Amino acid sequence: MGYNQSQKLKSWKDIPPAGLILSPGNSRENKTGSWSNKKPFFDDKKCTQCQLCVNACPEAAINSGKDKKISVNPDYCKGCAACVEACPRKAIKLN
Amino acid sequence: MLAQTGAQAAAEAMRQIDPDVVPVYPITPQTPIVESFSKIVADGLVNSEMIHVESEHSAMSAAVGAQAAGARAVTASSSAGLALMFEVLGVASGMRLPILMNIANRALSSPINIHCDHSDSMGVRDSGWIQIYSENAQEVYDHNFLALKLAEKVSLPAMVMQDGFITSHSLENLEILTDEQVKQFIGRYKPQYPLLNIEKPVTMGAIQLPDYFFETKRQQIQAMSQAREQYDAVAQELSKLTGRSYPKIETHNLENAQAIIVVLNSTAGTALAAMRKLKNEFREKVGLIKIRLFLPFPQEEFREIIKKAVGENLKTIAVLDRAVSLGSDAPIAKEIKNALFDLSNKPQVYSYIFGLGGREIFEKDIKKVYLDLISKKTDHQVKYIGLRQ
Amino acid sequence: MPEKEINNSPELTPGHRTCAGCPAPVIVRAVLESSDDPVVVAAATGCLEVTTTIYPQTSWNVPFIHSAFENAAATIAGVETAFQVLKNKKEKIKLEQGEGVFEKQFGFDLANKINFIVFGGDGGTYDIGLQSLSGALERGHNFLYVCYDNQGYMNTGGQRSSASPKGADTSTTPPGKFSTGKTQFRKNLMEIVAAHDIPYAAQASPHNLADLRSKAKKAFSIRGPKFINVLSPCPTVWKFPPGQSSEIAKLAVQTRFWPIYEIENHRLKLNWEPPEFTPVEEFLKTQKRFSHLFKTDQGKKEIQKIQQKIDLEWEKLKQ
Numbered sequence: 001m002g003y004n005q006s007q008k009l010k011s012w013k014d015i016p017p018a019g020l021i022l023s024p025g026n027s028r029e030n031k032t033g034s035w036s037n038k039k040p041f042f043d044d045k046k047c048t049q050c051q052l053c054v055n056a057c058p059e060a061a062i063n064s065g066k067d068k069k070i071s072v073n074p075d076y077c078k079g080c081a082a083c084v085e086a087c088p089r090k091a092i093k094l095n
Numbered sequence: 096m097l098a099q100t101g102a103q104a105a106a107e108a109m110r111q112i113d114p115d116v117v118p119v120y121p122i123t124p125q126t127p128i129v130e131s132f133s134k135i136v137a138d139g140l141v142n143s144e145m146i147h148v149e150s151e152h153s154a155m156s157a158a159v160g161a162q163a164a165g166a167r168a169v170t171a172s173s174s175a176g177l178a179l180m181f182e183v184l185g186v187a188s189g190m191r192l193p194i195l196m197n198i199a200n201r202a203l204s205s206p207i208n209i210h211c212d213h214s215d216s217m218g219v220r221d222s223g224w225i226q227i228y229s230e231n232a233q234e235v236y237d238h239n240f241l242a243l244k245l246a247e248k249v250s251l252p253a254m255v256m257q258d259g260f261i262t263s264h265s266l267e268n269l270e271i272l273t274d275e276q277v278k279q280f281i282g283r284y285k286p287q288y289p290l291l292n293i294e295k296p297v298t299m300g301a302i303q304l305p306d307y308f309f310e311t312k313r314q315q316i317q318a319m320s321q322a323r324e325q326y327d328a329v330a331q332e333l334s335k336l337t338g339r340s341y342p343k344i345e346t347h348n349l350e351n352a353q354a355i356i357v358v359l360n361s362t363a364g365t366a367l368a369a370m371r372k373l374k375n376e377f378r379e380k381v382g383l384i385k386i387r388l389f390l391p392f393p394q395e396e397f398r399e400i401i402k403k404a405v406g407e408n409l410k411t412i413a414v415l416d417r418a419v420s421l422g423s424d425a426p427i428a429k430e431i432k433n434a435l436f437d438l439s440n441k442p443q444v445y446s447y448i449f450g451l452g453g454r455e456i457f458e459k460d461i462k463k464v465y466l467d468l469i470s471k472k473t474d475h476q477v478k479y480i481g482l483r484q
Numbered sequence: 485m486p487e488k489e490i491n492n493s494p495e496l497t498p499g500h501r502t503c504a505g506c507p508a509p510v511i512v513r514a515v516l517e518s519s520d521d522p523v524v525v526a527a528a529t530g531c532l533e534v535t536t537t538i539y540p541q542t543s544w545n546v547p548f549i550h551s552a553f554e555n556a557a558a559t560i561a562g563v564e565t566a567f568q569v570l571k572n573k574k575e576k577i578k579l580e581q582g583e584g585v586f587e588k589q590f591g592f593d594l595a596n597k598i599n600f601i602v603f604g605g606d607g608g609t610y611d612i613g614l615q616s617l618s619g620a621l622e623r624g625h626n627f628l629y630v631c632y633d634n635q636g637y638m639n640t641g642g643q644r645s646s647a648s649p650k651g652a653d654t655s656t657t658p659p660g661k662f663s664t665g666k667t668q669f670r671k672n673l674m675e676i677v678a679a680h681d682i683p684y685a686a687q688a689s690p691h692n693l694a695d696l697r698s699k700a701k702k703a704f705s706i707r708g709p710k711f712i713n714v715l716s717p718c719p720t721v722w723k724f725p726p727g728q729s730s731e732i733a734k735l736a737v738q739t740r741f742w743p744i745y746e747i748e749n750h751r752l753k754l755n756w757e758p759p760e761f762t763p764v765e766e767f768l769k770t771q772k773r774f775s776h777l778f779k780t781d782q783g784k785k786e787i788q789k790i791q792q793k794i795d796l797e798w799e800k801l802k803q
Contacts, residue, residue: 020288023542025543032501080504085728160564163549164563165566286591294592299550300551301537302533304539
């Protein structure tokens with residue numbers, strides 16, 4: 001997290017000027033999956049791969065794999081259950 | 096040689112700079128700058144796009160957006176407009192964007208007053224902008240290039256001041272450089288991290304918590320120091336083109352001077368005339384210091400100049416401020432006293448307030464100050480020139 | 485190859501600190517993904533901006549700028565104008581000096597088309613940002629403004645904004661002995677935006693992302709100022725279980741609390757009419773911020789007033 005990085009900083013000279021962040025999308029380092037123990041489980045039998053859950057996830061943590069199998073990336077899932085609500089087949093359960 | 100007002104001189108300098116984006120909002124007495132430039136744009140003399148924003152806050156915000164995008168942005172304001180954009184002045188400086196702004200000094204409200212005093216630019220001293228003050232239209236013109244080049248060298252924004260109405264609306268002689276000379280001097284703006292670079296996306300204006308904020312500020316402090324160091328080289332380069340000189344602190348007749356007046360902007364011209372007449376009339380040793388670079392304040396230079404003068408004959412300094420810092424010493428007086436603190440032999444420093452809300456100051460007033468200094472008819476109480484006491 | 489393609493991530497990457505269940509990132513992704521051309525984003529201070537850019541981390545995989553609270557529209561006006569000017573410069577240099585010279589002189593390549601997007605919360609759009617929004621719309625800059633309307637100053641703990649609905653329990657309009665929550669109805673920002681004669685304005689909801697995407701796509705195909713107002717139910721302050729933002733947004737649309745429509749070239753088009761009447765209570769009872777209204781007679785009178793206003797606004801839309 002940010003605090004670990006800031007401890008590594010030795011001097012004010014070692015960061016870019018003006019508070020610029022030059023690594024786009026580096027918030028990926030922050031694994032928000034630690035916010036919740038609850039993660040969704042997908043019932044393959046009910047799932048029709050409609051992708052509504054993929055779009056509904058605020059963390060972009062639900063992926064549609066090569067074989068169109070839906071899975072969650074536990075590194076980022078905050079356990080909010082938006083995917084559970086979004087699924088029209090009730091194929092997702094939060095545990 | 097042209098006949099131009101200070102406002103027109105600023106617009107002419109802007110024409111030759113040919114900034115990419117010019118977001119402006121009118122306010123007396125800066126309006127002629129904006130109007131003159133609008134005519135320049137309408138006649139197709141520049142590639143600039145003007146944005147006629149709906150407030151000064153938006154003017155500076157648009158300037159921030161444009162400069163962050165990777166373009167050159169220039170704007171102008173005064174008084175309440177400058178006060179309104181105060182929040183964004185800090186943003187521009189913190190984001191290290193070398194925006195150029197022309198200020199036609201005008202009193203801050205309340206009471207509302209459209210005439211000249213320095214409460215507006217002095218009021219924003221802590222915002223992190225380089226401040227250069229101009230005595231006349233020629234200096235306004237020259238300083239625009241000086242400020243822009245210095246600003247881009249250290250990545251800090253800069254403002255060029257002129258007295259509202261007194262300089263901005265008075266017709267004077269103006270010697271201009273050729274367009275080519277200006278282009279060569281200011282060069283092309285090459286942004287280090289342009290927002291419009293899609294290949295290398297940057298995030299600007301992130302929130303910094305206590306674990307990083309201090310370091311970013313320290314960088315800004317360093318940039319201001321660098322502005323002080325790099326100023327002379329830029330000024331000398333401009334001198335070669337114009338034949339005029341731009342010392343941070345301009346001195347007149349300091350050799351063996353017993354009494355010195357310190358002042359900036361147009362009153363320096365009045366004071367110079369008064370000083371010369373006094374020299375002829377009374378053979379008194381009186382001198383004048385005109386401050387050109389006010390921020391970053393050239394403490395060391397000032398100390399050295401005064402140290403030398405004290406070693407000769409200097410006994411007293413009168414600092415003439417056209418602004419008050421309510422609850423404390425006047426802005427320039429405070430800087431002077433602070434700069435001289437470490438000198439073992441100090442002259443007496445007396446603070447004078449004049450010209451608030453456009454109250455006129457005449458040569459005879461300056462003459463009286465000199466005479467008071469010489470005859471030691473002064474004390475450490477703040478004096479007011481031209482006030483009905 | 486652009487850096488963002490290398491890391492193979494969406495335009496808004498995970499790892500941001502939005503509350504669990506916040507629909508704002510969903511809205512942002514839907515809008516960004518609807519752009520075929522590269523985008524540059526500006527944001528007003530608020531939930532989205534703060535949670536996605538805590539130094540030294542950023543969730544933005546696209547160029548992003550935040551300057552202050554009330555000036556996001558003015559900031560993007562500057563960026564967009566700079567783009568036009570630099571584009572003209574590039575064309576001129578190409579004609580006079582050939583290809584690749586602009587890149588060498590300016591140090592970067594300029595894309596041919598960029599979609600400029602501003603994300604502002606209701607605070608930074610309805611209230612403090614209204615002036616700069618109005619100015620930017622009036623001047624006709626080419627940008628899309630998306631307001632994620634969570635009906636209050638949520639980033640700072642849920643104070644009321646002019647977008648907060650009547651009767652809402654906010655931290656500055658709490659119910660009490662002498663109060664039933666916010667007294668005023670929410671400001672009708674869409675009418676104000678429409679009065680600027682912009683080519684496209686729309687209201688959308690995060691429960692129907694297909695509709696939101698098509699609106700964003702349509703907006704990107706139009707030159708000039710565009711505005712989309714999206715309801716963003718806030719689980720933390722409205723007080724409902726996090727995963728239900730979408731359901732609640734759907735109820736908001738069904739009860740006509742949040743109508744979905746477009747205004748294109750002065751013509752208003754209702755995108756969806758509920759087939760049957762659903763009383764606004766169905767929407768209000770799902771969130772704790774309205775629970776006090778159900779407990780007193782005065783509160784119930786407020787609910788009636790709310791229903792009346794909704795009916796009135798709906799009639800206006802249908803004309």
